[in-house]
Amino acid sequence: MNRTPAARTRAAFASVAAAGLALLAVAAPAHATGGTPTTPTDLYNEYRACSTDQAAPVYVAGRTGLTVEGIPGHTDPNTRWITEQFRAWPVSDPSQVVTAERGYASVGNEATATLGGYNAPLRDGETYAWQARTVDADSGAASDWSAPCYVATDDTFPSAEPTVSSPNYPAGQRNQGGTPITLTFGANGVSGVAGYAFTWFGTFPVPGVSTVGEHGIPQYRDPYETSPNYFARADSLGGSATVNLMPPYNSGLLVLRVASLDRAFNMSQPTTYYIAVKPDAPKVTKVSNSPQYGKQAIFKLTPDPDLHAVSPVVSYTVERLGQTRSTTTVKASTSGIAELNLTLDDPYGDVLLVTSTSANGWVSQQQWWSTGGTDTSPTVTSDVYPENGSGGGAGVPGTFTFTPKIKGAVSYTYSVNWGEGTTVKAGARGEAQVSWTPTDSGWYALEVYGTTKDGAQTAPTDYFFTVN
Known part of the structure; x- marks a missing residue:
């Protein structure tokens, strides 16, 4: 049988x-x-x-x-x-x-x-x-x-990198931003392709990472279901996938890397797709008086008109750089315009990076605004001990004069050789004088910073001299 x-x-x-x-x-x-x-x-x-x-x-x-x-x-x-x-x-x-x-x-x-x-x-x-x-x-x-x-x-990697195309952000030309980017990934003739991985950050995420549940039972996460911002399943084995993406940042040149995945998540060589976006940063205008250290300034934030026409701007994100970093979100009016009130008090100059956010989530390119590198440090002079020079001697007193570069100075704090600080009041015009007598000859450093009536501290001045 x-x-x-x-x-x-x-x-x-x-x-x-x-x-x-x-x-x-x-x-x-x-x-x-x-x-x-x-x-x-x-x-x-x-x-x-x-x-x-x-x-x-x-x-x-x-x-x-x-x-x-x-x-x-x-x-x-x-x-x-x-x-x-x-x-x-x-x-x-x-x-x-x-x-x-x-x-x-x-x-x-x-x-x-x-x-x-x-x-x-x-x-x-x-x-x-x-x-x-x-x-x-x-x-x-x-x-x-x-x-x-x-x-x-399956230990065989897909033999060809995927194809990438976009109907609304084609490569090789500058495109108007503001709408989601439609992209189609193709298997490029590789029959075993089951899906695609893509990234704006250069490094691909690891697919299929699991967590562990009760009794150590794996909790598998299908990347195509749980991570749609990084993975897309092909419509059939060896087929294509279409996604609509919002870039996480907008520098004007967007770079997307795409790789094919087979059913065992073996990854092909990647394809790099470049997307050029027209300038769409907001306009930042200071509408109050000239920047005054320690004072509040008023800014007008205006959207790029072409971007606003595509999807209305609803808010602005203002990132402040410098010694004190902060991020502020400002709501825009129906016309897309917003007003920002901000105290300019960075002793080395204030720098703002401003982006707009549209109703559909599109984030614009950055606009840069700065006070232009304001020098807030006081000026220091001496009749006996000149800067970077020598004079006087042990037991010989010298007068040091502190003069402000900004308005509103009410006091100065100084220290010798970075020791304990001493604070003196400023005069009516913001100047102050101190007398100091060295006990020994040699090299000295005098550090001085000012404080304004609004409580803002200036950048320090380091004044070096030698006692004969």
């Missing part, structure tokens, strides 16, 4: 089961237990739930081995540690059994092992079946093997 293919598969499977029992050794007993081990549950491969359908295996990269896991069980509630065994074989050649074992596995929690690896790699392009069972290290009793799980190994 002729055997059917299914009958032959069952016969081969029975042979493998018998071989697996002989191949896997049982750890030496440690203590007596009652009850019996139970077949592992919650089987996962590469942190994804196993497939019991041979026609729909989980695709994995097998070059470094196959990570498998399951939760071993035991009917004795006092049993805490158990052995979990795994075995795998290519469906096309069930005699080639690969085994692995996890000793001292915690009952009721995922136990992990690796089938194959660098020394005995799984064969590329094969469908493998694998099983797990629980073994009582004391009695030697073993549970039944689990139903087979199926994986397909």
Whole structure:
């Protein structure tokens, strides 16, 4: 009588089961237990739930081995540690059994092992079946093997980089910004492409990273479902994907890198797509008097008209650079105009970076505004001890005069050789004089900063001189 293919598969499977029992050794007993081990549950491969359908295996990269896991069980509630065994074989050649074992596995929690690896790699392009069972290290009793799980190994990277095109932001020309960027990724003739990874930041994210839930059960996150800002599933195997993206920043030249992914998440060489965007930064106008240190200034923020026509500007983000960094959001009127009140008090000059945000989320390019490098440090002079020169001598007093470069100085704080500071009041015109007598000859440093009536502190002046 002729055997059917299914009958032959069952016969081969029975042979493998018998071989697996002989191949896997049982750890030496440690203590007596009652009850019996139970077949592992919650089987996962590469942190994804196993497939019991041979026609729909989980695709994995097998070059470094196959990570498998399951939760071993035991009917004795006092049993805490158990052995979990795994075995795998290519469906096309069930005699080639690969085994692995996890000793001292915690009952009721995922136990992990690796089938194959660098020394005995799984064969590329094969469908493998694998099983797990629980073994009582004391009695030697073993549970039944689990139903087979199926994986397909794929260690071949997509052979060509993807194609990238855009109907509303074509490459090679400057485009009006303000609308989402429509992009179509193509497989470039590679039949095994299952999806695409893309990034504005140069480095591609890692797909399929999992978290761990209760009892160590992997919580797999399908990147195509959970990370649409980085991954797009192809509409069919070897097909294309279309996305609508808002760039996270807008420098005027946007650079997007795109790579193809196969079903095992092997990545192709990337394609780089350049998008040129017309200038769309807002206008920043200071409408109050000339910048006065320590005083509040009023700014008018006006949107780029072409950008505002595409999608109305609803707010502005103002990033302040300098010693004290801050970020402020200002709401715009229906016309897209906003007013910003800001105290200019950075001792080295105030710098603002301003972007507009449209109703659809588009962020404009940056507008730069600054006070022009205002020097707020006081001027220091001396009749006896000239700057970067020598004079006087030990016991010879000298007068030092402090003169402001800005309005509103009410006091000065000075220190010699960066010692304890001394504060003196300023006169009506913001000037002050101090007398100082050195006790020794040598090199000295005088540091001076001023304070305004509004409490703003100026940049310091470092004045160096030598006592004869």
